[in-house]
Amino acid sequence: MAKEGSGNDSTAARRSPAGAAVLREDKTEAIRAAVFEELAVAGFARMSIEGIARRAGVGKTAVYRRWRSKLHLVLDVVSAVAAAGMPTPDTGSLSGDVRVLLEVAARALRHPMASQIVPDLLAEAARSPELAAALKAALHDSQEGVATAMVARAVERGEIPAGADGRLALDLLTGPLYWRLLVVRDEVPAGYLDELTAAVVSALGGR
Incomplete structure (x- = not known):
């Protein structure tokens, strides 16, 4: 019996791992x-x-x-991109947080691959519910939490009124940049992100 067991052990040792291994x-x-x-x-x-x-x-x-x-x-x-998510800034002010997020978004959308891939996948998503759901998670859901947290901190600091909408903040942050960089295919001129930061803060009820 011992000999037989030894043979089985030897066979098991030589057997190559399968699957994910x-x-x-x-x-x-x-x-x-x-x-x-x-x-x-x-x-x-x-x-x-x-x-x-x-x-x-x-x-x-x-x-x-x-x-x-x-x-x-x-x-x-796409799911891996969603998992990576957008960084959550905490500069101590709403305008500082908005400016950081706009810079990150602008840099990502200016990337040559993003400028080709994102519009193509969005068009394909109209024909694929699975892809549409994955893109929503990557391009919206993962970032909504960041915007909501940013707005909540600003409310706690008294910078904006209670009840300010995190989803609106995300729309205001990303919509203009997507339109300018991926639809119109225009450059972001000097000072544009600062002007957009002021517009976002004002739209959320800030001063």
Whole structure:
């Protein structure tokens, strides 16, 4: 019996791990990075698993072992962006917090990849409820908590009236920048973020 048990132990020791145990993290991150590049170059409709694998320097099998379709791959990448979220500033004033968030948003939207990827995915989301939900989480829900916390602190400091709306704050923060940078495709002139900061604070009831 001991001999038989030893043989089984030896076989178990030689047996290769299966499933997630063999998914190398460096390959996973290379694939995720390739998705962003492929989305920016080809767009969601023309993006393919073959193109992603080629750009990541892996075989198609490596992609399919992690995600069963390009939609699920994009959903995963978008969800990762949502998890990263927007930083929560705490400068001690509403205007300071708004200015920081506007700078972060402007920098993100000016990124060449974002300027290509975001409008393309929003258009695709009209045909995919799953993608629409993931984009809502990445582009709105994860940031709404930041805006709501910022507004709550400003209310506690007496800078704005109680009842100020965090969702309105988020709309005011991101709407003008999205329109200017991704719809009109215009530059952000010097002083624009300062003017927008004053407008947001005023709209929320601040002085």
